[in-house]
Amino acid sequence: MGIEIKIEHLTKSFGRQMIWDDVSLTLPAGEISVMLGPSGTGKSVLLKTLIGLLKPDRGSVIIEGTDIAGCSRAELFEIRQLFGVLFQDGAMFGSMSLYDNVAFPLREHTNKGETEIRGIVMEKMDLVGLKGAEMKLPGEISGGMRKRAGLARALVLDPEILLIDEPDSGLDPVRTSFINQLFVDLNAQIDATFLIVTHDIHTARTIPDNIGLLYHRHLAMFGPREMLLSSQEPVVRQFLNAQRVGPIGMSEEKDADELAAEEGHELPPLPPIPLQLEPSNGIPRRSQRAPGEWCRANGVVPPAGSFTDSISPSAIGV
Numbered sequence: 001m002g003i004e005i006k007i008e009h010l011t012k013s014f015g016r017q018m019i020w021d022d023v024s025l026t027l028p029a030g031e032i033s034v035m036l037g038p039s040g041t042g043k044s045v046l047l048k049t050l051i052g053l054l055k056p057d058r059g060s061v062i063i064e065g066t067d068i069a070g071c072s073r074a075e076l077f078e079i080r081q082l083f084g085v086l087f088q089d090g091a092m093f094g095s096m097s098l099y100d101n102v103a104f105p106l107r108e109h110t111n112k113g114e115t116e117i118r119g120i121v122m123e124k125m126d127l128v129g130l131k132g133a134e135m136k137l138p139g140e141i142s143g144g145m146r147k148r149a150g151l152a153r154a155l156v157l158d159p160e161i162l163l164i165d166e167p168d169s170g171l172d173p174v175r176t177s178f179i180n181q182l183f184v185d186l187n188a189q190i191d192a193t194f195l196i197v198t199h200d201i202h203t204a205r206t207i208p209d210n211i212g213l214l215y216h217r218h219l220a221m222f223g224p225r226e227m228l229l230s231s232q233e234p235v236v237r238q239f240l241n242a243q244r245v246g247p248i249g250m251s252e253e254k255d256a257d258e259l260a261a262e263e264g265h266e267l268p269p270l271p272p273i274p275l276q277l278e279p280s281n282g283i284p285r286r287s288q289r290a291p292g293e294w295c296r297a298n299g300v301v302p303p304a305g306s307f308t309d310s311i312s313p314s315a316i317g318v
C-alpha cells in the first residue's frame with residue numbers, strides 16, 4: 001500500500017542561489033500530503049529532486065532502502081517505475097491523440113502488446129472520466145480535461161507514488177473540486193502515496209492527511225493536517241489562512257518597516273478546521289483518522305466550529 005519517502009537534510013542550490021536548506025520530512029506510505037509555499041520557494045524543484053531529475057547538493061531521499069540522491073543510473077531507472085508524475089500543464093504531446101499520449105509510457109517501458117495496452121488505457125481513461133475522448137488531440141480539449149488525461153497517463157504503470165504539480169492551476173473552482181475528489185477517490189482505490197503541490201488553500205485545507213510549508217529557503221513545518229490548521233506559528237498561520245498580516249510579504253519576506261506597521265494589529269481568530277474530503281463511495285480512506293483525533297491526542301483546542309461541516313472557501317477568505 002504505497003511507499004514511504006524519507007527525505008533527510010536535503011539541500012539544493014543553483015550556483016549561488018540557495019533554494020532550500022536542510023529539508024527533512026517523511027511522506028507516509030499511502031497518505032496524501034500537500035506541499036505549499038510562496039511562489040519561487042522551490043516546490044517544483046523538490047518534486048524534481050524526489051524523482052531524481054535534479055540532484056541535491058546534500059542530503060538523501062530514501063525509497064525502499066535506496067537513496068535516489070546517490071544511486072546508480074540503473075537503480076534510478078528501476079525506482080522511477082514506482083512513480084507517476086502529473087506536471088502542471090499535463091505535458092501532453094500535442095500531435096498525438098489522448099489515447100496515444102496515455103499509451104506512451106506502456107509502449108516505452110513495457111513489452112505489453114497492443115491488446116493489453118488498449119485494455120489498460122481504456123480503464124484509466126474511464127477512471128478519470130475521459131471515456132469517449134480518446135481520439136481528441138490535446139489542443140482540442142479544455143485545461144481540466146488535459147490535466148485528467150495527464151493523470152490517466154501518470155496512472156498507466158500502476159504507480160506506488162504520485163507526484164502532482166499544481167493540479168488546480170488554470171482550473172475554475174468547480175473543476176478544481178472535481179479533480180480534488182478524483183485524487184481522494186484514486187488514493188482510496190490505488191493506495192499510492194500522493195504528494196500534491198498547490199497554491200489553493202481550500203485544497204490544502206480539505207484534501208490531505210499531511211501539509212508542508214516551504215518558506216524562506218527552509219521547510220517551515222510539515223505534519224498532520226490538523227497540526228498545521230491549528231498552528232499559531234506566524235508563517236503557517238498566515239499562509240494557511242490566506243492573511244495579509246504576518247511575516248510573508250509581496251516579495252516573500254516583509255521588511256522591518258512593514259512589520260513595525262503591523263504591530264498591535266490583532267490577528268483574526270483561526271477559522272474552523274473543515275472536515276476532510278471523503279471518497280465519493282463513502283468508504284473511509286485507509287489513512288482516515290477521526291475528525292479532531294490529532295488535536296485531542298496533542299491537547300490542542302481546535303478553532304471554534306471545527307469539524308462540524310465542510311467549510312466553504314468564502315468562510316476562510318479565499
Ligand SMILES: Nc1ncnc2c1ncn2[C@@H]1O[C@H](COP(=O)(O)OP(=O)(O)OP(=O)(O)O)[C@@H](O)[C@H]1O
Binds near residue numbers: 037038041042043044
Ligand atoms: N534548472 C534550474 N536552474 C536554475 N534555477 C532554477 C532551475 N529550476 C528552478 N530554478 C529556480 O529555483 C527557484 C524555485 O523554482 P520552483 O519552480 O521550484 O518554485 P515554485 O515554488 O514551484 O514556484 P511557483 O509556486 O511559482 O510554481 C526559482 O527561483 C527558479 O528560477
